[in-house]
Amino acid sequence: MSERERTFVMVKPDGVKRGLIGEIVSRFEQRGLKLVAGKFIEIPRDLAEEHYGEHREKDFFEGLVEFITSGPVFAMVWEGQDATRQVRSMVGETDPAESPAGTIRGDLGLDLGRNVVHASDHEDPGSNEREIDLFFDEEELIDYERPDEAWLYE
Numbered sequence: 001m002s003e004r005e006r007t008f009v010m011v012k013p014d015g016v017k018r019g020l021i022g023e024i025v026s027r028f029e030q031r032g033l034k035l036v037a038g039k040f041i042e043i044p045r046d047l048a049e050e051h052y053g054e055h056r057e058k059d060f061f062e063g064l065v066e067f068i069t070s071g072p073v074f075a076m077v078w079e080g081q082d083a084t085r086q087v088r089s090m091v092g093e094t095d096p097a098e099s100p101a102g103t104i105r106g107d108l109g110l111d112l113g114r115n116v117v118h119a120s121d122h123e124d125p126g127s128n129e130r131e132i133d134l135f136f137d138e139e140e141l142i143d144y145e146r147p148d149e150a151w152l153y154e
Ligand code: IDP
Pocket: 060, 064, 093, 094, 095, 112, 113, 114, 115, 118, 119, 121
């Protein structure tokens, strides 16, 4: 059995402006993941550059930073068994065009540069913790029980 862990997810400005926050939150809630933090913010440029630091040398970096700072985002932390991998599988591939139907990007997006949502990369161990630390203070993470946990886990 995998560990219960926390992972970082963000509805990007295109998802916010298209009114998709509720749809996206609902998918994670229904899966059984637990929301432990959430906030609606405009990302400062320095935070955007740090968050996407691994892409600094790419030719899409400037456009990516412009886009992610162009409007509000809804940043969240979700907790559950194998949460990082499970959330990524629900999000789909980086390019919505390559994402299967049933995934968030496959159902709600069409274009690589407007892929609706960000989620920590399960193939980059520790990225979940790093991203949570970047966006949230410890006291913003709220510990509580979902009464249905008894039915979600054996
Ligand atoms: P991920 O969001 O699926 O983890 P990353 O490779 O970390 O994908 O890329 C971060 C974001 O940068 C993507 O979500 C996408 O919005 C954007 N991006 C990635 N590759 C390209 C590209 O080739 N052109 C334009 N934007 C890109």
